[in-house]
Amino acid sequence: MHTDTLTPIRSAGLLVTTWCPARCRHCYVCAGPERSAWMTVDEARGHLAALARLGAAAEGIHLTGGEPFGDGDRLLAIVASAREAGLDGVGFVETCGHWATSDALVRDRLEALRDAGMRQISISTDPYHQEFVPPDRVRRLYDVAREVLGPRGVRARRWTWLKDPRDVAAMPEADRERLFADFLQRYLERIVGRAAAELASLLPRHPIDDLPDDGCHDALLGCGHVHVLPGGWVYPGTCAGLVLGRADGEGGGTPLDAVLAAWRPPDAPHVARLAEGGPKALLAHAEARGFAPDPEGYAGKCHLCWSVRRFLLQAGAGAPDLGPPEMYQP
Numbered sequence: 001m002h003t004d005t006l007t008p009i010r011s012a013g014l015l016v017t018t019w020c021p022a023r024c025r026h027c028y029v030c031a032g033p034e035r036s037a038w039m040t041v042d043e044a045r046g047h048l049a050a051l052a053r054l055g056a057a058a059e060g061i062h063l064t065g066g067e068p069f070g071d072g073d074r075l076l077a078i079v080a081s082a083r084e085a086g087l088d089g090v091g092f093v094e095t096c097g098h099w100a101t102s103d104a105l106v107r108d109r110l111e112a113l114r115d116a117g118m119r120q121i122s123i124s125t126d127p128y129h130q131e132f133v134p135p136d137r138v139r140r141l142y143d144v145a146r147e148v149l150g151p152r153g154v155r156a157r158r159w160t161w162l163k164d165p166r167d168v169a170a171m172p173e174a175d176r177e178r179l180f181a182d183f184l185q186r187y188l189e190r191i192v193g194r195a196a197a198e199l200a201s202l203l204p205r206h207p208i209d210d211l212p213d214d215g216c217h218d219a220l221l222g223c224g225h226v227h228v229l230p231g232g233w234v235y236p237g238t239c240a241g242l243v244l245g246r247a248d249g250e251g252g253g254t255p256l257d258a259v260l261a262a263w264r265p266p267d268a269p270h271v272a273r274l275a276e277g278g279p280k281a282l283l284a285h286a287e288a289r290g291f292a293p294d295p296e297g298y299a300g301k302c303h304l305c306w307s308v309r310r311f312l313l314q315a316g317a318g319a320p321d322l323g324p325p326e327m328y329q330p
Contacts, residue, residue: 006221006236006244006263011060012051013227014044016068016078018326021098022132025180028193029240030330031066037230037326039249041074045081046249047228050256052086058119061087064094064227072099072109080116089117092155096124098133100141110148119153121145126158126187127168127179135165158187177202191299192306193240194330205297208283212301217275226260233324234259241309241327242271243320268321270309279305286311 018035020027051061061082068075075093082090093113100106110121123145125138142162145154156162161183168176181202191200216239223237232247234256244263247256254262265272273281279301283293286308298304313322322328 004265006260007224009051009054009224009226009260010056011225012047012056013062013064013225014039014047014078015065015227015229016044016063016075017066017070017230019070020065020067020096021070022067022096022129024128024132024194025198026126026128026189026195028190028195028238029066030193030327035066035326038071038074039078039228039230041077041081042251043230043232043249044078045085046251047232047247047256048082048085048087050247050249050258053257054260056087058082058088058117059091060225061090062092062094062122063090067096067098068093069095069099069109076112076116079113079118082117087117089119092120092122093118094122094124095141096129096133097138097141100137100144103140103144106141106144107148110145114149114153119149120155121149121153122155122157123162124157125162125165127161127166127176127183130161130165131168131176134169135167138162138165190238191303193327196299196303196306197330200299200303203299205294205299207297208280208293208304211280211298211304213278213280215274215276215278215281216305220271220275228256229324231324232256236271241306241322242268242274243323244268244271270312270318270321274305279308282308282312286317289315289317291315 016039018037020031023032220236234244245259247259291311310328312318
């Protein structure tokens with residue numbers, strides 16, 4: 001196992017925005033209506049060009065958020081920029097479907113995105129999203145998307161839920177929590193970000209000694225996938241809040257491919273420590289700075305990891321590879 005280099009990156013997600021009309025309890029990037037960061041079209045084009053130089057294919061690129069359909073014109077321009085950057089479009093765009101208020105609107109937007117190079121639409125549907133997004137909009141988006149993009153052009157995050165989505169917003173809070181707890185038993189979520197603050201209490205807790213001792217090399221350095229946030233923050237795989245570096249997509253600084261090629265453990269000491277020894281290695285580092293573990297235990301090693309990282313960032317010990325700060329403000 002090598003912790004001094006990254007596996008070559010062949011796929012990536014561009015987090016177009018941190019804004020979202022929903023404030024889902026499971027959101028690991030802590031998106032919501034109070035967030036306001038957006039990736040510019042030029043920034044996205046630069047990152048896409050870097051991914052093309054790295055050998056990524058369109059199928060390996062997706063656009064996500066937050067909610068990228070919050071600015072439809074920007075989204076369309078970013079999808080179109082993939083071809084300008086040397087890629088044959090993008091693999092898929094993720095959405096919660098809040099904007100799907102009419103068949104005509106859905107059809108017009110999807111046809112434009114398809115023609116610009118989007119291959120699939122990925123619909124986020126589950127009880128956490130339906131606390132904010134009416135289920136009829138999700139069904140409309142799914143049905144019209146199948147007409148426009150074909151059956152293979154549509155994916156749904158939780159297909160079984162999509163078959164019979166419920167209006168979670170109309171439920172009493174106690175019923176919502178029972179629904180979330182049941183759903184967590186069937187579909188494990190990453191208990192980081194907002195999930196750590198709002199869902200961990202619905203799961204069994206485990207003493208730290210009972211949590212795995214293994215490192216996180218494969219998830220952090222060996223997965224061949226990164227996400228890029230507005231402002232060029234690059235995080236590994238799906239581990240939001242860990243920073244491999246800052247990439248400039250507009251031409252004035254270091255592009256994404258150069259950031260990744262030059263990465264070494266001193267650039268991201270917390271990442272390197274996690275890759276080698278997992279959250280328990282980071283725990284020892286934090287305890288030396290005053291971190292007190294929760295006596296109730298943790299819902300898993302990712303929950304422990306996020307709690308330790310949040311402490312370190314708030315203690316002023318997060319530089320240079322814990323951030324951006326809003327990722328730790330659920």
